[in-house]
Amino acid sequence: MISLSEFDIPPESTSDSSDINTSRLSKSVTGQRAILLENVSVTYKTAYDRQRGFKQILSNPFQRGEFKVVEAMDNVSLEVNHGTVLGVIGHNGAGKSTMLRTMAGILRPSQGFVEVHGRISTLLALGIGFNSNRSGRENILLGGLAMGMSRDEVEVKYQEILKFSELGDYIDLPVRTYSSGMVSKLAFSVSVHFDPDVLLIDEALSAGDAAFKTKARDKMFELMSSARTIVVVSHALSTIAELCNDAIWMDHGKLMGRGEPQEMIDKYMEHVHVKNSAVTNDDF
Amino acid sequence: MSSEPSISAAHPIYRSTAKGIPNIRAYFSEFWRRRDFAVEISRAGLRAANADSLIGSFWLVLNPLLLAGVYYILVTLLSGAKITDPMRLPHIVGGIFVYYFYAACMTQGAGAVTSAGKLINNTSFPRLLLIYAVVRTAFFRFMPTIPVFFLIYLSRGQALNWHQLLAIPALMLLMSFSFGIAALLSVLQVYFRDTASFLPYINRVWLYVSPVLFYPERIFNHLGNLSYINPLYSLIGIWGEVLTRNESAPIQMWIAATVWSISTLVLSCLLFMVKERDFAVRI
Numbered sequence: 001m002i003s004l005s006e007f008d009i010p011p012e013s014t015s016d017s018s019d020i021n022t023s024r025l026s027k028s029v030t031g032q033r034a035i036l037l038e039n040v041s042v043t044y045k046t047a048y049d050r051q052r053g054f055k056q057i058l059s060n061p062f063q064r065g066e067f068k069v070v071e072a073m074d075n076v077s078l079e080v081n082h083g084t085v086l087g088v089i090g091h092n093g094a095g096k097s098t099m100l101r102t103m104a105g106i107l108r109p110s111q112g113f114v115e116v117h118g119r120i121s122t123l124l125a126l127g128i129g130f131n132s133n134r135s136g137r138e139n140i141l142l143g144g145l146a147m148g149m150s151r152d153e154v155e156v157k158y159q160e161i162l163k164f165s166e167l168g169d170y171i172d173l174p175v176r177t178y179s180s181g182m183v184s185k186l187a188f189s190v191s192v193h194f195d196p197d198v199l200l201i202d203e204a205l206s207a208g209d210a211a212f213k214t215k216a217r218d219k220m221f222e223l224m225s226s227a228r229t230i231v232v233v234s235h236a237l238s239t240i241a242e243l244c245n246d247a248i249w250m251d252h253g254k255l256m257g258r259g260e261p262q263e264m265i266d267k268y269m270e271h272v273h274v275k276n277s278a279v280t281n282d283d284f
Numbered sequence: 285m286s287s288e289p290s291i292s293a294a295h296p297i298y299r300s301t302a303k304g305i306p307n308i309r310a311y312f313s314e315f316w317r318r319r320d321f322a323v324e325i326s327r328a329g330l331r332a333a334n335a336d337s338l339i340g341s342f343w344l345v346l347n348p349l350l351l352a353g354v355y356y357i358l359v360t361l362l363s364g365a366k367i368t369d370p371m372r373l374p375h376i377v378g379g380i381f382v383y384y385f386y387a388a389c390m391t392q393g394a395g396a397v398t399s400a401g402k403l404i405n406n407t408s409f410p411r412l413l414l415i416y417a418v419v420r421t422a423f424f425r426f427m428p429t430i431p432v433f434f435l436i437y438l439s440r441g442q443a444l445n446w447h448q449l450l451a452i453p454a455l456m457l458l459m460s461f462s463f464g465i466a467a468l469l470s471v472l473q474v475y476f477r478d479t480a481s482f483l484p485y486i487n488r489v490w491l492y493v494s495p496v497l498f499y500p501e502r503i504f505n506h507l508g509n510l511s512y513i514n515p516l517y518s519l520i521g522i523w524g525e526v527l528t529r530n531e532s533a534p535i536q537m538w539i540a541a542t543v544w545s546i547s548t549l550v551l552s553c554l555l556f557m558v559k560e561r562d563f564a565v566r567i
Contacts, residue, residue: 044565101564105300105408108561114300124406131403134328142328145321146407148314 033117034198034229035080035103040112042073042098042253072098074253075112080231080246082118082197085224087240087261088233089268090250096233099250100124100200103231118197118229121147123187132176136167136186139175143190157193164219165189166212185212192219199223202233237265305558315410322413326420333425344428348384352377359497374437375528379496381433382455382523385426386462386516387487392418393466394473394480397560401567411560412553415467419459437528450526450533457545458519464548467556474559474566490514495521499529500537512536515544 045067073095080086088096101107102114104122131139140161144154162171165185167178175183191199220243223230234240240247240261247264249256249271257267339346356376396414397404404411438444473479494516495503504511511517518540525533 044562046565101405102300106405106564108300116299120408122406131328133332138324138328142321142324145318145324146403146409148318151320 032082033079033115034082034084035078035117035231036113036115037076037078037099037103038113038115040073040076040099040102040109040114041071042095042102042107043069043071043110045069071253073102073109076250076253076255077112078248078255078258080229082229084246085230085232085244087244087247087264088231088250089235089237089240089247089264090256091272093252094250095253096250097124097202098253100202100231100233103198104200116198119147119195120198120200121191121194121196122200122202123191124200124202133174135174136165136171136178139186140171140190144194147194149194154194157195161186161189161193164193164215181209181212188216192223196223196228198229198231200231203235237269241265305554308557311410311412311557315412315416318409318413319416321409322417322420325414325417326424329417329421330424341428344425345432348381348429349377349432351384352380355380355497370440371442371528374433374440374442375499375524376497377436378433378527379494379520379524381426381429382458382520383491383494383496383516385422386458386465386520387491388422388425389419389462389466390469390487391480391483392422393462394469394483396466397470397563398473398477398567404563404567411563412467412556415463415470415556418466419463422462423459433527445530447526447530447532451523454519454522454526454533454541457541458523460545460549461515461519461541464545464550464552468548468552471552471556471559474563490516495524500525512540515541515548519544 076095076099088099090096098107100122101124102109103116104120104124105114105116106122131142134142137158140158141151141154144157145151149157165171165182165188167182167186170178170182175186178186191201220230224243230243232240232243244261246258247261248258249264249268251271256271257264333341333343356373359376360372393415396418397411400414403414434444469479469483491497493503493514496516500511500517500521503514503517518537522533522537522541525531525537
């Protein structure tokens with residue numbers, strides 16, 4: 001949904017770029033830095049075989065569960081300026097979502113440094129942060145407050161969100177009663193209407209019906225025209241080509257390249273030996 | 285791409301590094317800025333509780349009142365003890381009410397992080413706000429029991445006295461301790477999912493070894509200074525002394541309560557802040 005935090009320790013120096021990995025490429029649109037990743041790695045342990053049987057516990061009570069170390073991002077450096085619409089492409093498990101969540105402050109880097117300028121809003125594929133037992137109205141309020149807005153600021157935006165989401169009287173019903181399309185519409189509406197400076201979108205652009213998709217696309221172009229920074233993760237390559245003015249390609253946690261969207265798409269397609277088709281292009 | 289961006293002045297920069305605990309000042313500045321978020325979570329929780337029941341929020345009073353009645357019968361009538369002390373019932377009722385505030389912080393706190401999976405996986409905010417929401421909710425559920433306590437107290441022919449004002453700092457100390465315990469249990473629950481399963485038993489035992497059903501001296505006569513090992517001996521002991529016995533409570537109790545309260549709050553919050561960076565990949 002929406003996120004922002006600014007409570008981490010700033011590094012000794014953020015302006016010295018001498019130690020920045022050479023793979024970082026900067027594409028200036030406005031000349032104002034929006035996002036900086038410096039040598040960022042994200043590694044975490046995830047447990048599997050968590051449930052041990054009663055017999056196993058009795059036979060070896062002190063044996064620990066099995067863990068797998070996941071290297072989701074590997075020494076990624078990247079600088080994005082305000083006004084950039086950055087597309088992120090790569091296979092499943094390439095580290096795209098991890099990178100977005102690290103930019104949002106949801107995940108902390110195991111190594112390196114992340115800096116984001118401005119108010120961040122996220123629209124993530126892992127599921128919106130809504131509480132399904134609460135009404136759409138309550139969730140809008142919670143979303144705004146989570147972003148650090150005041151109640152008055154949220155109230156001002158509320159009518160716009162309600163109108164854009166097309167939920168009507170459903171807004172006062174619990175979110176659990178919504179269809180998946182209605183939830184997507186609400187999530188999209190909330191994430192784009194709280195004036196984000198940096199909008200992070202992860203596989204979440206195909207919201208709602210055809211009419212809403214058109215409206216959503218128009219809203220995206222509106223945000224782009226006001227020089228907001230948008231980072232879009234999508235497997236729908238036509239969306240990347242249409243929306244973005246910059247793109248990166250990730251593979252197994254590494255930044256493989258950066259350039260014009262079509263150039264990156266071509267390289268990626270060549271890498272995975274897949275031809276352009278409707279299957280790889282669909283989104284909006 | 286025509287116009288220049290105007291970056292929100294209130295959100296100038298977000299920085300995240302790999303090492304160290306969060307900057308305490310920046311963390312709590314952010315915590316304070318988003319306190320309305322926790323307040324709204326808490327309000328929604330209060331509205332939702334008992335929303336489907338016939339008597340609704342009256343359960344907030346009825347539940348601890350029934351429990352106090354049950355324990356009063358157990359402690360006095362069934363144990364065969366003579367009821368000569370008119371303050372016995374107010375003491376048990378006041379103790380049960382405040383203990384259930386503490387127990388609610390424990391049980392709700394244990395699930396505060398693990399039950400907020402979607403929020404934590406999608407939103408960046410100081411996670412201690414979830415603990416604040418839990419303690420606030422428990423406090424507002426506790427509030428309606430205070431007039432009920434005083435009704436019972438006055439019905440025993442007792443008059444109000446100035447010592448009872450000391451219940452306010454006593455409650456503040458207990459709230460700080462409860463906040464710390466809720467933060468600690470929420471972290472434990474992330475790493476050891478069995479934590480919450482043990483809580484009903486811990487709650488019950490802790491109730492019996494604390495001066496809720498009995499006066500503090502009964503515990504002190506058995507254990508002496510070891511009584512202070514139990515934080516609730518002093519924290520709830522003071523509450524009972526100032527509310528029902530027209531006493532200000534011994535200074536040792538105030539010192540022990542203050543030490544337990546502040547140390548638990550500070551250490552648990554620091555542990556929480558160090559560990560909260562793992563929550564998104566652990567839940």
